[in-house]
Amino acid sequence: MNKKLLVTGAVLGILGIILGAFAAHGLEKLVDTxxxxxxxxxxxxxxxxxFLLLILGGSSFVSLKKKKTIFYLALIGVIFFSGSIYGLATNxxxxxxxxxxxxxxxxxxLLLISAWIVMLIGIIRKHDD
Structure with a gap:
């Protein structure tokens, strides 16, 4: 699971930088401010x-079960939240x-917020070793 979190975090980061550059340099003549x-x-x-997924993948402050839940909430949340914004902005x-x-x-x-809530609950419930 940690590798999946790290790889997904890295891919989202790479795509985020590419999309940010596209917004700054490619969209300015195509859509309004x-x-x-x-x-x-x-x-x-x-x-x-x-960054959340990268930090989570390199840590042990929440259980594996919570990591899986956070992974899916964050990934689907980004696809729905950011993806729909990309579509709406370039409609x-x-x-x-x-x-x-x-x-x-x-x-x-809501899925993104839920990911953070699950992480908070996981941190609070994690027993110190």
């Missing part, structure tokens, strides 16, 4: 959770109307 700011919000939260560039699935953004946010 508000859309770029929204896109950057998606990147920021993706990177936050990449004018696509034939698909991302506004039809806009409700997954707050659901993704």
């Amino acid at each position: 508000d859309a770029i700011k929204s896109f950057e919000t998606g990147v920021r939260y993706q990177l936050y959770h990449a 004018t560039l696509s034939s698909f109307d991302f506004k039809t699935i806009a409700m997954i953004t707050p659901f993704g946010g």
Whole structure:
């Protein structure tokens, strides 16, 4: 599980940097300033959770069971939250109307919050060795 957390965290980090550079240098002529700011919000939260997975994968402060739960909550949360923001911010560039699935953004946010709550509970319940 630790390797899965570390690899996923690294991949999310790499993609976050690429998407951030794309927002800064590729989107500026294609969408308005508000859309770029929204896109950057998606990147920021993706990177936050990449770091979360990297820290979690290199630690022992929560149980393996909690790590698995946090992994899935964070990964699906990033896909729903950041992914939907990317789609919504670039909606004018696509034939698909991302506004039809806009409700997954707050659901993704709830999953991200849940990942942090599960981690907090895991830390509190972890017995000191």
